Amino acid sequence: MARSRVFRVLHCTNHLRFECIKNIIAVIGKTNSRPAKWRYPVPVSRFDYRTIRQLLLFAVVCEEGSFRRAATRLNISQPPLTAQIDELENRLRVRLLERSPRGVKLTSTGLAFLPEVQKFISQAEQLDRSLKQIRGGQRGIVTIGAVTEAMLEWVPACIARVRAEHPLIAVYTKSIDSVEIEEAVANNEVSFAIGYCGSSVKAGLQSFCLRLEKPVVLFSETHPLAKVDTITWDDLKQESWVFTPRTISPNYFDALYGLCKENGFTPDIRYEMGSVMQQIAFVCCGQGTALIPESFVKWIPKAAIAKPIQNTRATLALTAVWNPAVHSVHRDTVLQALGVAV
Structure with missing residues (x-):
């Protein structure tokens, strides 16, 4: 099957984007077809570059949960696909998938291995973008890791300014949770990141x-307190809450949870949502009450009402984090566009 056809199919995946590395695979294919007289100008490792394609196929099989469905998606027959995965397992000397008539599932080794494959695909995607930008004369590549809250306001404004002035x-954006920021920056997976990381x-x-703000309380429009002009912490002690989990944003969670404790109650957390926008959606459906950053008031739909809380201090710090040991003029330029002094 033609290589370009394979990648048109791979491009349709919802979670794993393989179109980005077609140029890499093309290079590998040409390398494998070189005449015997051709030699690498420098020593190369013993890595078998066929593994790259097999990793892509492995990821598709994992996503589909079936060799048959994966083969259909890739528009190839099942036996060659199965053979490629078998060869990958033999080369790595591990069993990645458990086969059964109902499909496949990851072994414990496969579960541990899949995130590394996904990381490789992400890096390959970044490489492909970089190559395209270099060919197009856009030689500066900056990747911002950002929480959803930052992607709604700070990142778009930053990108617009950089495009106009530089x-x-x-500039590319990668969705990230606050808890992942320090590791991502330290490992140079992103140029810098924006999230709720606190001052330490x-x-x-x-x-x-970048911004230190107060929380506001969000009620559904049918909530009795939605029509009250002045809200105090005492009014909120009996509420059922929609929070974001501490596992994805410890500083953000601790700031809001701490305010509740300071004001004499432990919040009854009924739901934990992955972002502020999901919190807002649940409140709109009458599923509870939420504390959200005051800057989100502009995005609240009619089905919810935001109210300031008396005697509330600013505790929610949206922070930019970078690694000064990594020298990057382009990164510093983008940080300055955000108002960061570097």
Whole structure:
């Protein structure tokens, strides 16, 4: 099957984007077809580059949960696909998938291995973008890791300014949870990141508070307190709450939970949602009450009502985090567009 046809199919995946590395695979294919007289100008490792394609196929099989469905998606027959995965397992000397008449499922080894495959695909995607930008004359590549809250306001404004003032810098965004920021920055997976990290970050990293704000309380429009002009913390003690889990944003959770404790109650958390926008959606459906950053008031639909809380201090710090040990003029230029002093 033609290689371009394979990647048109791979491009349709919802979760794993393989179109980005077709140029890499093309290079590998040409390398494998070189005449015997051709030699690498430098020593190469013993890595078998067929593994790259097999990793892609493995990811599709994992996503589909079936060799048959994966083969259909890839528009190839099942036996060659199965053979490729068998060869991958033999080469790696591990069993990645358990086969059964009902499909496949990951072994414990496969579960541990899949995130590394996904990381590889993400890195390959970044490489492909970089190559395209270099060919197009846009030589500066900056990747911002950002929480959803930052992607709604700070990142779009930053990208617009950079495009206007520094057209040779290309800015990309990667969705990230606050809890992942320090590791992602330290490992150079992103140029810098924006999230709720507080003022204290791990040694070697640097941070800058972009905004410190108060929370507001969000009620559904049918809630009795939605029509009350003045809200106090005492009014909120009996509420059922929609929070974001501490596992994805410890500082954000601790700030809001701490305010409740300071004001004499432990919040009854009924639901935990992955983002502020999901909190808002649940409140709109009458599923509980939420504390959200006051800057989100502009995005609240009619089905919900936001109210300030008396005697509330600003505790929610949206922070930019970067690694000063990594020298990058382009990164610093983008940070300055955010108002960060570097």
